[in-house]
Amino acid sequence: MEEILRMEHISKQFGDFYANRDITFGVRKGEVHTLLGENGAGKSTLMNVLVGLYQPTAGRILINGKPVRIESPAQAVRLGIGMVHQHFMLIEAMTVLQNIILGDTRDKGLFIQHEERKQEIVALSQKYGLDVDPDAKITDISVGAQQRVEILKALFRGAEILVLDEPTAVLTDIEVEKLYAIIDRLKGEGKSIVFISHKMREVLHVSDRITILRAGKAVCTLDADKTDGRELASLMIGRELSESNYKKIESEQEPVIELVDVDYNKSSKHNGLNGITLKVRRGEIVGVAGVDGNGQSQLAQIVTGVICAESGEVVLKGRKVSHVTAADFIAQNVSHIPEDRNRMGLIGDMTVEENLLLKSTQKCEFCEAGGWRLKKKAMKAYTDEMRDKYDIRCRSGEQEIRSLSGGNQQKVILARELEAQPDLLVAVHPTRGLDIGATRYVRDAMVAARDKGCAVLLISADFDEVLQLSDRIVVMFEGRIMGEYPGENPPVQAISYAMTGK
Amino acid sequence: MQRNKIWNLLVPILSILLAFVIGMIIILCLGSNPFQAIGYLVKGAFGSRTNLANTVVRSMPLIFTGLCTCFAYRCGVFNLGGEGQFLCGSMAAITVALLIGKSGWWVTLIAIFAGTVAGGVWGLLPGILKTWRGLNELITTIMFNYVATLFMGYLYTTALREGSVPQTAPVPEATEIGRIFPGLRITWGIVVALVVGIAMWYFLFYTSKGFQLRAVGLNPTACRFNGLSVKRYMLAAFVISGAVAGLGGACDILGTQFRLISGYGSGYGFDGVAIALIAQLNPIATMIVAYFFAVLRVGSTTMQVGTGVPTSVVDIIQALVIIFAVAGTAAMHLPQIRSYLQTLGEKKEAN
Numbered sequence: 001m002e003e004i005l006r007m008e009h010i011s012k013q014f015g016d017f018y019a020n021r022d023i024t025f026g027v028r029k030g031e032v033h034t035l036l037g038e039n040g041a042g043k044s045t046l047m048n049v050l051v052g053l054y055q056p057t058a059g060r061i062l063i064n065g066k067p068v069r070i071e072s073p074a075q076a077v078r079l080g081i082g083m084v085h086q087h088f089m090l091i092e093a094m095t096v097l098q099n100i101i102l103g104d105t106r107d108k109g110l111f112i113q114h115e116e117r118k119q120e121i122v123a124l125s126q127k128y129g130l131d132v133d134p135d136a137k138i139t140d141i142s143v144g145a146q147q148r149v150e151i152l153k154a155l156f157r158g159a160e161i162l163v164l165d166e167p168t169a170v171l172t173d174i175e176v177e178k179l180y181a182i183i184d185r186l187k188g189e190g191k192s193i194v195f196i197s198h199k200m201r202e203v204l205h206v207s208d209r210i211t212i213l214r215a216g217k218a219v220c221t222l223d224a225d226k227t228d229g230r231e232l233a234s235l236m237i238g239r240e241l242s243e244s245n246y247k248k249i250e251s252e253q254e255p256v257i258e259l260v261d262v263d264y265n266k267s268s269k270h271n272g273l274n275g276i277t278l279k280v281r282r283g284e285i286v287g288v289a290g291v292d293g294n295g296q297s298q299l300a301q302i303v304t305g306v307i308c309a310e311s312g313e314v315v316l317k318g319r320k321v322s323h324v325t326a327a328d329f330i331a332q333n334v335s336h337i338p339e340d341r342n343r344m345g346l347i348g349d350m351t352v353e354e355n356l357l358l359k360s361t362q363k364c365e366f367c368e369a370g371g372w373r374l375k376k377k378a379m380k381a382y383t384d385e386m387r388d389k390y391d392i393r394c395r396s397g398e399q400e401i402r403s404l405s406g407g408n409q410q411k412v413i414l415a416r417e418l419e420a421q422p423d424l425l426v427a428v429h430p431t432r433g434l435d436i437g438a439t440r441y442v443r444d445a446m447v448a449a450r451d452k453g454c455a456v457l458l459i460s461a462d463f464d465e466v467l468q469l470s471d472r473i474v475v476m477f478e479g480r481i482m483g484e485y486p487g488e489n490p491p492v493q494a495i496s497y498a499m500t501g502k
Numbered sequence: 503m504q505r506n507k508i509w510n511l512l513v514p515i516l517s518i519l520l521a522f523v524i525g526m527i528i529i530l531c532l533g534s535n536p537f538q539a540i541g542y543l544v545k546g547a548f549g550s551r552t553n554l555a556n557t558v559v560r561s562m563p564l565i566f567t568g569l570c571t572c573f574a575y576r577c578g579v580f581n582l583g584g585e586g587q588f589l590c591g592s593m594a595a596i597t598v599a600l601l602i603g604k605s606g607w608w609v610t611l612i613a614i615f616a617g618t619v620a621g622g623v624w625g626l627l628p629g630i631l632k633t634w635r636g637l638n639e640l641i642t643t644i645m646f647n648y649v650a651t652l653f654m655g656y657l658y659t660t661a662l663r664e665g666s667v668p669q670t671a672p673v674p675e676a677t678e679i680g681r682i683f684p685g686l687r688i689t690w691g692i693v694v695a696l697v698v699g700i701a702m703w704y705f706l707f708y709t710s711k712g713f714q715l716r717a718v719g720l721n722p723t724a725c726r727f728n729g730l731s732v733k734r735y736m737l738a739a740f741v742i743s744g745a746v747a748g749l750g751g752a753c754d755i756l757g758t759q760f761r762l763i764s765g766y767g768s769g770y771g772f773d774g775v776a777i778a779l780i781a782q783l784n785p786i787a788t789m790i791v792a793y794f795f796a797v798l799r800v801g802s803t804t805m806q807v808g809t810g811v812p813t814s815v816v817d818i819i820q821a822l823v824i825i826f827a828v829a830g831t832a833a834m835h836l837p838q839i840r841s842y843l844q845t846l847g848e849k850k851e852a853n
Contacts, residue, residue, distance in 0.1 A: 306727055327729035338727050345728075347721040358717060358728050361710035371710035 002065075004029045004192050005050075005081075005161050010059035012045050019045040020056070023218045025211055027161060027192045032183060034195040034203045034224075036236055037213035038291060038461065043196050046213070047163050050194075051076040051083045082154025083163040086170070088146050090138045097121060097134040100153045124155055128185045144175030151182065155191075162186065163194045168202055169270055169293070180206055198236070198291050200229045200500040212236055233496045246447050248488040249471050251284035254318070256424045256455035257303055257334075262312035264298050269478040273298050276312070276481055278474060280424065285446065285456040287470025287487070290499050292461040295479035297339060300428045300459055304336040305329030317423065330359060335422035337413055337430050339459075341406075345413045348402035352394050353383040355401045356416050390415040391441065407438030414445055425449055428459045443469060463496065477501045509834060509843065514780050514791070517826030525819035529811050539809045543816070546804020547797040553804075555686040559758055561789075561796035563588065563767075565695040566750020567774025568781065568788040569702055570743045574625075575783050576706055577739030578719035583628060583643030585771025586650035587621040587744040591751025593654055594620030596673060596762060600662060605676035613677065614752045621748015622741045624650065629740025633733040639740075647771060658762040672760040679757035691753030696789065698746060703785040715739065747774075776820075780827040795820065 003026040012020040020042045027033045035043045048054045050061065052070040060067050063079055070076050076083075090099050101117050118134050125132060130148040138146060147167060154162055164183075168176050183193060183206055197203050203210060204224055212219040212235045219235050258279045265272035270293045278299075280286045288296060301307040302314065305326045314321050316332055326336075338344035346355050357379055361367055366382070367374050383397035392411045394404055401409060410430070417425065427446060431439040446469065450456050460466050466473055471487040475498040482498040485491055526536035547557050567584040574581035595617035602609050628642040657670060664671035679689045706712040718725045718735040726732050751767070759766060777795055781787035802816035833839055 304727070305729075325729065325731070326727060327731065330729040336727060343721075343723050345724060347717050347724050349720045350717065354713065354717070357713075358724075361713050367710050374708050374710060374713065376708075 002029060003027060003062075004064060006062040006065075007046070007050065008060050008062065010046065010049060010061075011057045012042075012049055012054055013057040018216050020049070021216045022059070023213070023216075025218060025221075027194060028208075029192055030187055030190045031208040032187060032193045032195055032206055034197060034207040034210045035213060036197060036200075036203055036210050036232065038198055038236060041213040041236075042216040043213055044165065045216075047083065047165065047194070047196065050163065051081060077157050077159070080158055080160035081163065082157060082159025082161070084147065084150040084154060084165065084167060086165045086167075088150050090146060090149060092138045095135050095137055096132050096141070096149050096152075099138060099149060100134075100156050104157065121152065121156060125152055128152075128155065128189065129182055130155075142175070143170050144172070144178060147171070147175075147179070148182070151186075159191070161192045161194065163196070165196045166198075167195070168197070168199065172267075176202070200232055203232070204229060229500055230493075230497060233500050234493070246443075246469060248486075249284055249450070250488075251281040251471065253282035253284075253453075255279045255281045255315075256317055257457070258313075258315040259303070259309075260313040260315070262302060262309045262314060264295075264302060264307065264310050266310070266479070270294060271298060272479045273302070273309075274479040276479075278481065280455040280457050282423070282455050283450055283453050284471040285450050285458055285469050285487070287466035287473045288457065288459040288476055289463055289466040289473055289495060290461070290476035294476045296428065296459045296461075296476055298479075299476070300336070300339065300426055300457075303329075303424070303457060304334055304426050306336075330420075333420060333423040335417035335420050335425045337410075337417055337425070337427040339428035339432075341409055341413055346401050346409060349400060351398050352387075352392065352401055352404070352412060353379055353397040355412050356383055356386055356397075358416065359420070360416075386415045386419070390445075407434045407441075410434060410438060410442060414442060418445060418449055421452075422449070422454055424455045424457065426457045426459070429461060430458070431460075431462065431465060463499070467492065475499055510782055513830040513834060514782070514787075514823075514827050517780070517823050517830055518794070520826050521819045521822035524822055525815060528815055528818060529809075532811060532815075534809045534811050539805050539811045539815075542805040542808035543798075543801035545801075546808075547801035549804070551686065553800065555683075555688050557793065557796045557800045558692055559687045559689075559796075560799050561793040562689075562692045562695050562758070563750050563754045563770050564773055564777060564792035564795055565692075565699060565789050566753070567747055567770045568777035568792045569695075569699055569774075569785055570747035570750070571775045571778035572781065572783050572785055572788045573702055573706075573746060574739050574743035575778060576719050577715045577735055578722060579629075579632075579736050579739045579743070580640050581625065581628075581643050581740060581743050582640055582771065582775060583625065583646045583744070584747045584774045585767060585769075586643070586647035587624045587747035588751040588754075588770050589647075589650040589654050589767050590624040590744075591617035591621040591748030592755040592759075592762065592767060593650075593657055593751075594748070595752035596670060596755050597657070597662065599673050599677045599756065600671055605674035607676075609674075609677045610679060610756060613673075613756060614679075614749065617752025617755075618745045618749040621751060622745035624748065625740040625742075625744020626737070629737045632740075633737050651768075654762055654766065655764070658764065662762070669763040670761045673756055677756065678760065679753060687758070689753070689757035691757040694749065694753055698749065699785045699789045702746075706785065747771075776824045779831075780823060782831060 006026040008024050010020050010023045011018060023046060035046065037043050045054065049056045052072045052075055061070060068079060070079065097118055100121055101112065121134050130152050132141065132145050132148050132152065167179060171179060186193060195206060207224040209221055210224055211221040214236065259276050262273055262276045266274050273295045276299065288299065290296060302309050305324045305328055308323060342348060357366060361374060362371055366379050380397060386392065387397065390411045392415065393408050401412060430442050430446065434442065446456055458466065458469055467490055473485045473487055473490055473495060475482040475495055477499060478501065485495055526540065529536040529539045546553060548554055567588055570584040570587065571581060595613040598616040599609055599613040624646060628639050628646055631637040631642050632639045659668045662670040679691050682688050682690060706716060714730055715735050718730060718732050722732045773795060777791045778788050781791045798816050798820055802813040805811055806813050
């Protein structure tokens with residue numbers, strides 16, 4: 001079958017980092033071709049190259065066999081490429097009709113031919129089974145319907161190739177079934193679909209062919225009916241058991257935090273928790289493995305008091321906690337390395353010193369007269385001490401934290417959180433985006449904290465990191481805990497399988 | 503880091519110079535000698551003891567409203583209600599002063615206190631609306647300005663009206679805030695303003711709570727994750743900034759204006775916003791910029807009399823300063839300019 005789209009040897013470089021490296025990828029007319037890969041595997045970058053948001057560093061794109069240069073999203077539209085983003089690009093206060101014709105150039109005159117446009121849209125929606133009311137406001141319709149509006153919008157602009165970026169992430173089960181039916185109709189009408197996902201089950205269900213991306217490279221392309229979840233999982237994660245450099249410990253000490261049957265926003269598979277039972281003991285690292293967006297963020301926020309569990313018990317140091325704030329948990333020596341260091345961990349416009357002391361200016365080391373006078377000298381001395389101890393590289397403690405590299409920013413957080421001598425350390429993606437040296441440093445520091453008797457809950461989408469560091473491993477999928485495994489000689493196959501929900 | 507501080511200082515100074523250059527071009531186009539006009543402006547502001555005193559008197563309310571904005575913005579709260587809070591302070595102060603019926607220094611103190619509380623309450627209301635119900639304070643505080651202005655209308659036309667002219671009775675002489683120098687209109691209110699400004703500066707940069715308040719202003723999410731009560735700080739910022747404006751209103755009515763009349767206090771609130779922004783939310787700089795604004799206002803009258811150049815030219819200069827200062831500060835945050843300045847600095851260091 002002819003290929004309507006072909007991306008040849010695409011590379012995209014950001015600085016020294018290759019987001020895409022020599023990827024070749026083709027889509028046939030009337031097929032659903034899935035890009036499968038973990039977060040950060042390069043799926044989104046590749047699609048951003050396709051829709052003209054990025055220019056590839058190397059490689060070329062062919063449409064119907066002819067090489068094209070796609071320099072802007074508008075040009076991508078003209079070439080028949082339509083993208084439905086994960087976060088919809090709709091104007092909520094406007095109606096479906098207005099959203100669809102927004103930016104359309106069919107009306108050359110001064111006025112919009114509303115009735116004609118409406119009939120075109122109704123005809124289009126009937127053809128593909130995309131039932132939406134063109135006069136409804138976006139705010140009033142369901143998320144599934146909003147997605148159908150996005151698809152209609154792309155079709156209305158003449159898309160032959162539709163890119164669906166994680167389309168099921170926001171949908172309920174019934175809506176997912178509906179989406180599958182729509183995809184079938186689109187296929188039947190000869191449209192080609194690029195389906196982006198990291199969920200094994202749906203990928204097998206919906207795809208004709210699957211291309212697996214890993215660390216910016218295309219691993220291989222498979223026919224969907226000749227493969228199974230197990231093969232896909234191991235290709236996607238792609239790791240053999242790597243030798244851990246850290247000694248694993250079986251801790252018998254008392255648990256610092258215990259969750260019993262905790263629910264939070266249960267109905268959401270990707271932003272909720274469903275019956276979580278978990279224990280973290282003193283002197284052990286419990287690693288939570290799983291593909292990003294399966295409730296890990298909520299778990300981290302519950303065990304640090306940022307959000308409250310909706311039901312179930314949270315027991316901190318043997319005491320049941322009910323209505324709490326992050327401050328209560330901090331007072332109980334809980335430290336948190338949050339998932340998004342710039343948004344949740346640091347105050348970008350403040351200095352290294354101010355960020356280091358964010359939680360401790362009320363302590364008598366750093367202030368007197370009940371907080372009414374800061375001891376600037378003590379603060380500076382402490383900052384210099386921390387810069388040495390944690391190898392934070394900056395020109396001075398007065399430097400804005402924003403201007404530091406990611407690794408040094410993370411070291412500032414690490415210094416702040418570990419110097420509190422925590423009883424529980426919750427670390428979420430602690431080495432994301434760091435170079436090898438900084439990664440090593442952060443990992444060593446967490447193991448050192450464990451050896452001092454701290455309970456560590458490590459939540460990471462980096463499977464290798466979980467395997468390397470954890471004394472116990474639990475796997476999360478769609479807000480549930482799928483299983484618990486030993487950190488010593490972990491059954492990698494079983495774990496990676498559990499990560500996909502089986 | 504020194505470099506950054508130098509730029510923070512340079513941007514407003516350059517904006518002022520640039521605004522003056524353009525203002526002088528406009529004066530030239532109006533057919534007057536720009537240097538002569540500026541000469542009159544300077545003479546009007548600094549030419550005599552009385553004129554100099556007038557600039558100080560004019561700056562006092564602007565310092566208060568500037569500080570009000572400065573404090574709220576530092577906590578990430580965009581309080582545009584400085585004017586309403588200022589008016590509430592004035593209204594409460596004069597009402598208390600007139601109702602007590604007696605006069606004396608203790609009435610002055612009670613009136614000032616009442617004004618401060620009234621300003622704080624007027625700040626608290628939009629604060630509650632924001633923290634409880636998530637209402638945008640940009641809108642609510644402006645609305646509260648209207649309410650305050652209209653209520654003031656009720657006071658001077660009806661409730662506290664004296665005689666046939668729509669105005670209130672004056673504050674009794676013994677209740678007025680005293681003058682520092684005999685013969686000059688400067689009152690102890692300016693001292694209060696300076697003390698509040700310095701105290702605010704100290705609080706923001708030298709105390710633990712002030713540090714946390716600034717942190718909340720810069721990144722509330724991170725503060726929530728680090729155990730600070732974001733809502734409590736925001737509410738406090740509303741109340742305190744309102745109280746500062748209210749205190750200003752009380753000092754102004756008891757020391758300078760003595761009675762409520764139509765149009766009283768108009769424009770103080772937004773001048774305060776402009777002043778605080780040009781001063782880049784530094785309380786000390788806010789006081790200096792407020793004084794500069796007062797100089798322009800006082801000097802412009804002399805300029806008009808001397809050269810026939812209308813005072814609105816000074817309004818234009820003032821507006822240009824705001825535009826340039828805000829644009830300049832924004833430009834400093836552009837990544838390209840940042841990296842350019844970085845390389846500039848590094849070259850100097852290398853040399």
